[in-house]
Amino acid sequence: MNNLLVAQSGGPTAAINATLVGVLQGVRASGKVDKVFGAKNGIDGVLKEEFIDLNELVQDTEALDTLLYTPSSALGSCRHKMGDWRTNEMEYKKAVEVLLKNEIKYFIYIGGNDSMDTVDKLSEYCSLNHYDIIVMGAPKTVDNDLNLTDHSPGFGSAAKYIATTVAELERDISVYDVPAVTIVEIMGRNAGWLTAAAALARVNGGAGADLIYLCEKDFDNNRFIQDVREQLAKKPGILIAVSEGVKDNNGVYVSDQVSTGAVDNFGHKYIAGAARALEQMIRNEIGCKVRSVELNLMQRAAAHIASETDIIESSMLGQKALRCALDGETGRMAAIRRISDKPYRVEFISVPVNEVANHEKVVPMEWITASGNDVTSELMDYMLPLIQGETNIKYENGIPKQIKLY
Secondary structure, eight states: OOEEEEEEOSSOOSSHHHHHHHHHHHHHHHOOOSOEEEETTHHHHHHHTOEEEOHHHHHOHHHHHHHHTOOSOTTOOOOOOOOOTTTOOHHHHHHHHHHHHTTEEEEEEEESHHHHHHHHHHHHHHHHTTOOOEEEEEEOOTTOOOTTSSSOTTHHHHHHHHHHHHHHHHHHHTTOOSOEEEEEEEOOSSOOHHHHGGGGGGTTSOOOOSEEEOTTSOOOHHHHHHHHHHHHHHOSEEEEEEETTOBOTTSOBGGGGTOOOOBOTTSOBOOOOHHHHHHHHHHHHTOSEEEEEEOGGGGTOOGGGOBHHHHHHHHHHHHHHHHHHHTTOOSEEEEEEEEETTTTEEEEEEEEGGGTTTOOOOOOGGGBOTTSSSBOHHHHHHHGGGGOOBOOOOEETTEEOOOOOO
């Protein structure tokens, strides 16, 4: 019983496949794993025993190079939250049965907060019931909200895309001399890291976003309109970046003004619509030309402008997760510890996954300006190294070459 299973879960990113590549490269280098399987669609594929044979891929350097820069989850994904095994262990019994049947000793799960919850629960169940199964987590999330890691794979590439897009939007809106406001809505329910990346559009001297509102800070409608008026007094065209999860001091989402009230599989309310709500507010209160832009899915898997730093670190985390598993570590997650900013240096460690699951790392309040409409230089210093480097994507017929595993 010396086989390995790897799966991916949660929202896609531009770097999640780089972590998978790191795992597979680690397998090839170690020589300690017999067979490698990939589960289709995360833990759902484990429970359904829907596996892909990855053994040939381990040895195919060209395919791994292509997979490294292929966006989204090549193994598929899911949003399945396993319940407490103490209340109902049926799913856990099924998962263990499948793993034992296929002689799988190592299971590496690549994902975000809810995925690390699965790692925590499944590893605990296996340990307490004396199953010789190692369960290890590898982080992933563009939201950058995972605890105990300096930053999360996928965030750097998403931040690079956002910074570039905001810089290009600023150039577009600056050509007119009539008062106009453009509002860019950026992902982030409770953590504003991605929206903060809009500030990086200024690093080469451009104006970038004139106002930036993160979801960590209470949003005040009156102050917002005042901020907009002040910026319009300085120049005709202004650009605003706003987290989708901005809410007032009563915890009411700005997007509730246009929300349907629908929820996802985890009970999270769909909150997109903040920019549209603010667009209408400006139209009513100021009356100038105004439009809203929702980056939506584009910011998650824009591999054409991924950060090479992000891709390299994501791959290294996959290798770290594999090494930890082979060393017998279970119930832990590979993570990044920052050693210094200048020069930028990190090390790869492992942390207890029970201190990651169901915890949320938000932007520190001291990294948001007192006015609540911008970010500080400390936050800029934190983010800037993460967007460095351009990837060596191969093109075919004019567009990036990608790979499909099934």
